[in-house]
Amino acid sequence: MKRIAAINDEIRWQAVLNREAEADGQFVFAVLTTGIYCRPSCRARHALRQNVRFFPGADEARAAGFRACKRCQPDKADPHQQRIDKVAQACRLLEQEQTLTLEQLAKEVAVSPYHFHRLFKSTTGMTPRAWQQAWRARKLRESLKESETVTDAVLAAGFPASSSFYRHADDTLGMTASQYRRGGDDQTIHYALGSCLLGRCLVAGSSRGICAVLPGDDDETLLAELAQMFPNARREEADPTFQQQVAGVIALLDGQRSSVELPLDIRGTAFQQLVWQALRSIPVGETRSYQQIAEAIGKPQSVRAVANACAANKLALIVPCHRVVRQSGALSGYRWGVERKAELLRREGVTGKQ
Ligand SMILES: [Zn+2]
Structure with a gap:
C-alpha cells in the first residue's frame, strides 16, 4: 500500500515539475519550509522535493495547517473551469437578437476586452462575432422554412439590417437566401455508387467539386446519408464524366493512389x-x-x-x-x-x- 502511494507521489511530483494544468483539481502540494500549498500548475519557483507533501485537495492541506498560495489560489475554483464558465456565459449572451459590443460582453463576464476576445477564440475556435453569426444563420435556416418572405426570416433571425445580411448570405448559407428559401433546388448534386475494398462507396459532387466520399455497407444507407447531408439539393445519378472521376476516388480508397487531384467542395464552418x-x-x-x-x-x-x-x-x-x-x-x-x-x-x- 505504501509503495503504491510513493509511486503516485512521484507521478504527482512530475506533474508539478511540468506545471501540468490538467493536474489542477486532482491534488494540491504543500511546502513544509514555507507553510504554503499550491496547485500543480503554479508558476512559482519549485521547492526541494524532500520538503513537498501532497494532499487530495485544499481542505486537507488547510487542515494540516498550510496556507493557500496567493499566486495560484488553490482554494478558489479551478481557473480552467472559471474560464470555460465565462465563455459559456458569453455564448448565451450572444444567442439573442440584441447585438452586444466586445466591451459590453467583456464587462458582463468581468474580463478585459483584449483577454475576453482571446479567451473566447481559444475556447470556441471562433470570434464572438462569428459565433453570433453562426447562431443567427442557424436561426435563419429554421425561420426560412416558416416565414412568408425572406426579409421576415432575416429579421426574425436577429440580423440587424437585411442589406448587410445579403452581402454575407453566400458565406452564411453556402448559397443565396432566396435559393435557400426555395429549398436549395438550384443546387444539383451528382452521385455515383461503386465497390471498393472497404465495401460499397458513394461519391458525390456539386458544380464546385467533390462534396462527399462515403464508404458503407449498402447503397440504401449511403443514399440516405447523402440525403441527410444535402436535404434540399437535387440529387441525380452522375454522368459518364463524373463516373470517371469516381474511378479515381475509388483507386484512392483502395490504396492504389495516395491523393486525388480533383476540385473539392468542402463545406463546413x-x-x-x-x-x-x-x-x-x-x-x-x-x-x-x-x-x-x-x-x-x-x-x-x-x-x-x-x-x-x-x-x-x-x-x-x-x-x-x-x-x-x-x-x-x-x-x-x-x-x-x-x-x-x-x-x-x-x-x-x-x-x-x-
Ligand atoms: Zn502557488
Whole structure:
C-alpha cells in the first residue's frame, strides 16, 4: 500500500515539475519550509522535493495547517473551469437578437476586452462575432422554412439590417437566401455508387467539386446519408464524366493512389475547415492525436471541438480523419467504423493499438 502511494507521489511530483494544468483539481502540494500549498500548475519557483507533501485537495492541506498560495489560489475554483464558465456565459449572451459590443460582453463576464476576445477564440475556435453569426444563420435556416418572405426570416433571425445580411448570405448559407428559401433546388448534386475494398462507396459532387466520399455497407444507407447531408439539393445519378472521376476516388480508397487531384467542395464552418486542412497535411503512414491537431491550428484548448470536426468529415480519405488517434495510440471513433479505420491504417503501415 505504501509503495503504491510513493509511486503516485512521484507521478504527482512530475506533474508539478511540468506545471501540468490538467493536474489542477486532482491534488494540491504543500511546502513544509514555507507553510504554503499550491496547485500543480503554479508558476512559482519549485521547492526541494524532500520538503513537498501532497494532499487530495485544499481542505486537507488547510487542515494540516498550510496556507493557500496567493499566486495560484488553490482554494478558489479551478481557473480552467472559471474560464470555460465565462465563455459559456458569453455564448448565451450572444444567442439573442440584441447585438452586444466586445466591451459590453467583456464587462458582463468581468474580463478585459483584449483577454475576453482571446479567451473566447481559444475556447470556441471562433470570434464572438462569428459565433453570433453562426447562431443567427442557424436561426435563419429554421425561420426560412416558416416565414412568408425572406426579409421576415432575416429579421426574425436577429440580423440587424437585411442589406448587410445579403452581402454575407453566400458565406452564411453556402448559397443565396432566396435559393435557400426555395429549398436549395438550384443546387444539383451528382452521385455515383461503386465497390471498393472497404465495401460499397458513394461519391458525390456539386458544380464546385467533390462534396462527399462515403464508404458503407449498402447503397440504401449511403443514399440516405447523402440525403441527410444535402436535404434540399437535387440529387441525380452522375454522368459518364463524373463516373470517371469516381474511378479515381475509388483507386484512392483502395490504396492504389495516395491523393486525388480533383476540385473539392468542402463545406463546413470556418473551424471545421481549419481542422480538415490540418488533417490533409498529415502524411500517409503517420498519425496525429486530437491534441496535436488542436495545437497545429493554434487552438490547443479545443481538443473536443477538433474531435467533433473529425466526426463531421464528409470526405473519407481525401480528408484523412482516420489518421487521428487518441494520445495513447488507441484508435477511438471513426465515422465509418473503427474496423475501417484499422484497415486503412494497416494499409498505410501504421500498427496501432485498439
Ligand atoms: Zn502557488
